[in-house]
Amino acid sequence: METGAQDGSSGYSTMDDYESLISTTDAELLKRAWQNEKAAPQILRFEAALIQRSREQIKLMEETVGEFTRNGIDPLTVSLYQMDLDRTVFLLRSYLRTRLQKIEKYVFHIQKTAELWNRLSRQEKRFAERCIEDMEKHLDQSVLSKLPSSYKSHLKQSSSSEEDDMVPEPRLDTYVICRSKRFLGAFQLDDRQFPVNIEADDLYALPYKSIKPLVETGQIDLV
């Protein structure tokens, strides 16, 4: 999901750079980010730069459409620009909304896992904090405050639990369907499996856990 391929992880060849240069517009990247976010069980890194650029493009396009309307440009042209704009806005909204849903669902888990917490944007962190506050208050008022003192935690079943066993977590062993743009070669699923050959443009159903690093470095896309 890197735009400048230089900062991507190793394994990118010059041909891939060339390919990504000619084929990846921000619209394309946003679409991929949306698809990955929708299909991944876990929250992914917030695509800050991409979202920022998309927002600016949307704003710019809104101004352009407004200008067109004022200048009496052919309504057909205006409506086509508007459609393009609507499509981008839909992607952006759906991307953000998918993330909010995941945050809401796994908020306690995200809060206590630094790696995940750092994947959120500033606004998302604020949302998560409010979400936590509300959830704690709600659980406390409706149930926990009425229970004996060793059962009052919203993270543990009882004070004898060693771990936080009441925190919903995404299941990383969920299978996902993914596709790679390039041949990735033999890929070790996990230590008890034989390697799987990942060919370009073929679909595979694989456990999310085993391809997680590839998703995070943008080498494989979820579909």
Add this chain to the structure above:
Amino acid sequence: MASQADAHAATFSAAELEFLAEDELIEIVPNMRMDPLNLICGDFGPFRPQIATQVPVWLAVALKRRGKCTIRPPDWMSVEKLTQVLEAERDAEKFQPLPFHYVEISRLLFDHARDDIPDIYMVRSLIEDIKDVRFHKIGTGLEIISRERTYALRLKNLSAMEANIVRPFVTRALQTFYKLNSPDMIQESDSVSNRQPQTANRGPRRQLKDR
């Protein structure tokens, strides 16, 4: 709070898949003049009467609905090509290569550009037949997952819509097998002596099934 069940719900809705398919390029022949469009998703045009140009499907459909162009159906949508695909699809066990969004694109064109597709009835019924044969194959393919231990599945040439439809079942089935094969699970099952003789299947047969 969060239940596991909804994690397995279809990831994309049919409408969302159609949305994705609408970004695929297709050739149109405009019947009007229009300056190039510099859209967020790319630059298209200029549009000149009778001069073919490539645009995304959504743009083609928008122009078509206003009577501003004719759409040139893609090569794979000809009776000749589809007949070949259908025959090959029936003969071979493997899936024939078709565009990733063939279901959605053909549907969009049937809905909005009927008069631009030669032999539309033929084309339509061929695509329906191909879809049926493929879905039947998917069904029989799924039986293989249940007969043999499978950990990773290669879904060669499966289209977006097909993958999305089998997703809930396939991902769940594979996940269950994966879990059952976890080392502690196997120890447990091996200690039960009167189990079905499954040892034959536990060998190193990890090659992927082409589906």
